[in-house]
Amino acid sequence: MFYKKDNSLVRKFDGETLLIEPWGKDSFRIRASYQNFPDELGALLPVENEEAKIDISDEQAVITHGNINATVLRSGQVIIRNAEGDVILQETRHTYQLKYGGRELIPHPGSNDYKLTLRLESDPTEKIFGMGQYQHDFLNLKGLLIEMTHRNSQVSVPFYMSDKGYGMLWNNPAVGRASFGLNVTEFSAQSTKTLDYWITAGKTPRDIEENYLNVTGKAPMMPDYALGFWQSKLRYRNQDELLAVAHKYKELDVPLSVIVIDFFHWPHQGDWCFDKDYWPDPEKMVKELNDMGIEVMVSVWPTVQPDSVNYHEMVEKGYLIKTDRGVRTQFQFLGQTELFDATNPDARKFLWKTLKENYYKYGIKTFWLDEAEPEFTVYDHDIYRNHLGPSLQYGNIYPLYYSKTFYDGQVEEKQENIINLVRAAWAGSQRYGALVWSGDIPSTFESLGYQIRAGLNMAIAGIPWWTTDIGGFHGGNPDDKDFQELMVRWLQYATFCPVMRIHGDRSPAQAPVSDSGGGLCHSGADNEVWSYGDEAFVIFKDFIKLREKLEPYIREMMKETHEVGTPPMRPLFYDFPDDKVCWNTDDQFMFGDSLLIAPILELGSRERDVYLPEGTEWRNYWTGEVFTGGQMLTVDTPLEQIPVFINEAKPIDALLIEK
Numbered sequence: 001m002f003y004k005k006d007n008s009l010v011r012k013f014d015g016e017t018l019l020i021e022p023w024g025k026d027s028f029r030i031r032a033s034y035q036n037f038p039d040e041l042g043a044l045l046p047v048e049n050e051e052a053k054i055d056i057s058d059e060q061a062v063i064t065h066g067n068i069n070a071t072v073l074r075s076g077q078v079i080i081r082n083a084e085g086d087v088i089l090q091e092t093r094h095t096y097q098l099k100y101g102g103r104e105l106i107p108h109p110g111s112n113d114y115k116l117t118l119r120l121e122s123d124p125t126e127k128i129f130g131m132g133q134y135q136h137d138f139l140n141l142k143g144l145l146i147e148m149t150h151r152n153s154q155v156s157v158p159f160y161m162s163d164k165g166y167g168m169l170w171n172n173p174a175v176g177r178a179s180f181g182l183n184v185t186e187f188s189a190q191s192t193k194t195l196d197y198w199i200t201a202g203k204t205p206r207d208i209e210e211n212y213l214n215v216t217g218k219a220p221m222m223p224d225y226a227l228g229f230w231q232s233k234l235r236y237r238n239q240d241e242l243l244a245v246a247h248k249y250k251e252l253d254v255p256l257s258v259i260v261i262d263f264f265h266w267p268h269q270g271d272w273c274f275d276k277d278y279w280p281d282p283e284k285m286v287k288e289l290n291d292m293g294i295e296v297m298v299s300v301w302p303t304v305q306p307d308s309v310n311y312h313e314m315v316e317k318g319y320l321i322k323t324d325r326g327v328r329t330q331f332q333f334l335g336q337t338e339l340f341d342a343t344n345p346d347a348r349k350f351l352w353k354t355l356k357e358n359y360y361k362y363g364i365k366t367f368w369l370d371e372a373e374p375e376f377t378v379y380d381h382d383i384y385r386n387h388l389g390p391s392l393q394y395g396n397i398y399p400l401y402y403s404k405t406f407y408d409g410q411v412e413e414k415q416e417n418i419i420n421l422v423r424a425a426w427a428g429s430q431r432y433g434a435l436v437w438s439g440d441i442p443s444t445f446e447s448l449g450y451q452i453r454a455g456l457n458m459a460i461a462g463i464p465w466w467t468t469d470i471g472g473f474h475g476g477n478p479d480d481k482d483f484q485e486l487m488v489r490w491l492q493y494a495t496f497c498p499v500m501r502i503h504g505d506r507s508p509a510q511a512p513v514s515d516s517g518g519g520l521c522h523s524g525a526d527n528e529v530w531s532y533g534d535e536a537f538v539i540f541k542d543f544i545k546l547r548e549k550l551e552p553y554i555r556e557m558m559k560e561t562h563e564v565g566t567p568p569m570r571p572l573f574y575d576f577p578d579d580k581v582c583w584n585t586d587d588q589f590m591f592g593d594s595l596l597i598a599p600i601l602e603l604g605s606r607e608r609d610v611y612l613p614e615g616t617e618w619r620n621y622w623t624g625e626v627f628t629g630g631q632m633l634t635v636d637t638p639l640e641q642i643p644v645f646i647n648e649a650k651p652i653d654a655l656l657i658e659k
Contacts (some may be wrong), residue, residue, distance in 0.1 A: 002061040002072070003056045009063040011072050016105070018072065022049035022065040024215040026207075029171070030070070030078065032103050035112065035193055042171040042196060043216050043400070043427035068201040077102060080166070082201040088166040089199060092119040092142035092184060103195055113191045113393070116172075120185040126164055127583055128180050129571065130460040132157035132425075133438060139453040139571065139586035147383070147490045148189075149396060150373035150424045153439030156396050157427050157461035158187075159212060162616070163573075163583055167208040169198040169427055170218070173397035175381045190381075190391040205460075205574045205650075206566065212462055213565030217431025219464050222498075222558040223417035225295045226366075226435075227551045228257030229544045230501035232297075232469075233527035235262035235335030237513060238278040239285050246294055246529060254529060254541050255548045256294055260503070263299045263370060264521035269337050270311055272351070273358035275518030286363040297421065298359055299368040302402065303337035310354065319347035321374070322385045330384065332377050334520055339374045342401040343385035343394065352409030355497040365415055368407050369422040372399045399424035400432070407432035425463050435465040435499055442473030443483065443504065448490055449601045451589055455497065459567035466569070467499040471527075477507045478531040482603055485639065487532050488539050492642045493599040495543045496591040498558075498568050502527060539640050553652050557592040568592060576613035579630070585611050594650045598635070600641035610635045617648040 001012045008021035015034050023029035024047050031037055053064040062071045067083035078422075091102020101609040105114040133155040138144060141160065147154045149169070156501040158170035158178065170178065174189035187197075198215065202208035231249065236242040242259060249256040267275045274282050286296050304311055304320060314320050315407045321330060321339040329336040341347045355367070376384070384391035386398065403422055410418045411435075418433035425436045438454055441447045451468045458466045470490045476483045506525035513519040525531075529540040557568040568591065572582035575590050588598045588611065596618065598610045612618045614630030621644040627633060635643045646652060 002056045004056070007049060007052050009052075009054050009061055009070070009072065011061065011076065013076060014438040016076075016103075018076065018078075020063050020070050020072070020078075022052045022063075023047055023198060024049070024200065025211050026066040026068045026202065027198060027215065028063070028065065028068060028070055028080070028551065029196070029198045032105070032195040033193060034105060034114070037194060038270070042173065043169060044171060044198060044399075045215055045217055045428075048217055065428070070200070075101070080199055080201075081143055082165060086165075088162070088164050088201060089168065090121050092121055099231065105195065108191065109411075113193060116174075116176075116189040116192050116195055118187045118195060118197070118397050121402050122181055122183055123164065124182040126162055128160050128162055130157070130160040130167075130457055130462075131178065132461050133436070133454040133458050133464075135441065135447075135454065137450060137453065140584075142180050143182060143474055144180055145614045146180070148176045148178055149379070150399065151379065152373065152375055152423065153338070153441050155399075155424050155436060155458070155463075157425060157458065157463055157584040159427055161205060161208050163462050164227045165202060165208070167200050167202070167212050169212065171198050171427070173395065173426065174393045174397050175391070178339050189393075191390060193393070205576050207466045209462070209567070209574075210458070210565050213430075215467075216462060217429045218563070218565050220433050221417045221562040222465065222550075223419060224555070225257050226419050226499060227554050227558070228255055228500070228573055229547060230258040230260065230297075230499065231256055231528065232260035232262065232501060232503040232522040232599075234503070234505040235264065235521065236260075236509075237519070239280060243285060243288060246289055246292060248528070248530070250292055252530065252541070255544055258295045258297055258366065258501075259289065260297045260368060261299060262368070262383070263301060264334070265518050266309045268305055269301060269335060269515040270308030270314070270340075272300060272310070272354045278518040282362045282364075283357075290363060293496045295366055296364050297368050298364050299370050300355065301371045302340040302342065302374050303331055303333070303371060304340060305335045305337045307335075314347070314350070317346065317350070318387070319344060319350055322389075324383050324385055326383060330376055331371075331374070334507070339376075341386045342398055342405055347387070348401065348405040348408065351405055352412075355406070355561045356409060356413070360409075361412065366409065367420045369399075369402055369420055372402050372424040374397055374398055374402075396426050398426075399434075400426040400429045403429050403432035403434040421467075427462060430463050434463065435466045435467060436463050437469065437501070440473040441469065443476035443486065445486060445489075445603055447472050448486070448493070448599070449587070452493070452589070452599055452601070455569060456571045456586075456589055459570045462565075463567070464561045464567040465498050467497055468494065469503040470494045470501065471504050475507050476504060478525055483579075484532045484536045485603060488536050488639060489542055489600045489642070492543055493597070495547050496569070496589075496595065496597045500544075500547050502529070506531075535639075542640070550652075552592070553592060572611075572613055574597070576615060579613045579615065581611055582613050594647050594652050596643075596645040596647065600637050600642050606638060606641065606652055607634055607636050609633065610645070612645060618645040619648055619651075620644075621646055
């Protein structure tokens with residue numbers, strides 16, 4: 001049975017309700033369930049829509065909204081078309097032989113929950129981008145199986161863009177999988193109550209991305225201090241050590257915007273405060289750094305150990321994630337810990353109140369939300385439960401609420417231009433000032449190559465603020481010549497990322513200074529720009545100075561990101577969708593609409609091929625030579641350079657690129 005309800009199309013059959021409603025420009029939200037639809041938006045924001053056109057007959061119903069329409073056949077199959085009548089997405093048909101169709105909600109015995117599968121027809125030639133951050137060598141996801149759950153260095157943001165002119169958000173925070181097979185596209189969730197996805201049509205990648213961010217939210221304006229260079233390591237052990245590093249940056253005339261106080265600066269996990277034995281006067285320290293033009297960022301973990309001053313109150317009030325069976329310990333790192341439940345609004349208020357008292361009042365206004373997946377020692381989602389429900393059904397939304405915890409508190413304090421570093425995100429996290437970094441990745445050239453693709457797919461997935469640990473996280477000796485070269489190439493790449501930030505656990509490790517509190521954790525070797533030899537230092541300083549020159553350009557990019565949603569770092573096809581080569585280029589990117597960047601991804605490489613998109617001319621930043629687009633060049637890449645080309649149709653002020 002088809003009928004119109006308000007501005008939506010409804011089909012009821014055998015207990016299933018299918019609901020298709022306009023949701024933003026040229027877009028639909030599509031839901032199906034055997035129960036009443038839960039009052040949940042998922043990643044979406046409320047929107048006001050123009051009246052949709054709905055036509056109903058015995059054999060089918062059609063709903064049209066702008067440049068998109070959905071047809072529901074009598075069989076229940078959903079077919080989505082664009083304004084030209086081209087099919088952009090359709091469910092698979094129910095057949096007599098297979099006895100299943102595009103939607104499948106199979107009840108779990110004895111419960112109100114379902115195993116969900118959505119099957120869509122596949123075009124083997126289609127190109128797929130987005131879905132978040134995964135550690136592999138693919139920009140185009142066609143043919144890949146994607147795990148929809150968070151892990152350290154893996155971030156599930158389930159929105160993808162197709163070269164067929166549409167984008168789709170899997171608006172379900174349940175743990176599941178997406179398979180972009182050659183024969184079928186399939187989304188699945190182990191446990192849920194409702195099928196819920198959002199789809200939009202657009203003529204260009206820019207149209208699709210803007211439609212998506214209009215319904216999930218745009219990033220705040222990035223603060224000026226975040227545009228420059230960020231210094232971090234594992235870990236500054238005390239206040240004097242941190243201040244000495246900041247002063248040396250000033251002495252060496254290397255611009256520094258942010259310096260980071262990493263984990264285990266606290267007495268116990270879950271105290272969320274400084275250990276005064278090592279950080280005796282935070283207020284004085286922050287003022288001294290601010291007077292030098294340096295902001296302080298402090299690491300916050302969601303882990304809470306029973307020795308914490310906050311533990312018993314948090315247990316009593318239900319502010320910790322629960323374990324349905326087995327021991328209550330959920331994570332083990334220098335102690336048995338449980339995890340703060342970010343999905344609980346009262347728990348969020350409690351944590352912010354604690355942070356305000358122990359950090360914010362000292363002038364610290366930027367936070368590092370580590371372990372944000374959250375990280376479990378064992379990823380058995382069927383045993384964990386948060387305020388919203390079972391982790392199997394709601395686990396992926398955790399990092400969104402983790403970012404919201406800080407963002408809401410900072411807004412309450414009238415702070416503007418909010419940015420916080422976080423190790424995981426979900427669709428919509430961008431609206432809470434989430435700067436995602438790619439986690440604890442290896443210190444190798446192979447890993448650097450993975451980050452190129454990961455960052456671009458994150459941009460398409462709607463997370464415009466993204467960064468990496470320059471040099472990777474795990475290992476790397478500052479005295480090793482090969483590692484010094486990796487550091488140079490990585491920092492050159494990071495100069496043209498949304499945030500330029502150095503971090504890592506360098507070798508050899510420095511032993512803990514005590515067996516308790518802020519001295520319990522080891523530290524890594526030095527990780528400052530002067531730690532890698534004289535040749536590397538000169539190159540580092542030149543590129544950090546270049547970043548400083550580019551700040552007015554980056555500021556304008558960030559304004560566009562805030563107002564429109566355009567990611568500052570994006571694949572070539574975003575700006576040049578009519579150039580087919582750009583859709584196949586996965587190791588170059590645009591940094592804004594003026595700069596084309598081609599990172600160096602191999603040890604010892606002193607030249608590389610660079611593709612220049614057609615339709616404009618390109619100037620080599622280093623040589624001044626101008627080339628016509630639509631060709632591949634072999635470019636010299638001495639250690640002190642990576643290929644940077646300027647779009648002659650959109651030049652930058654000459655002062656910014658003057659050498």
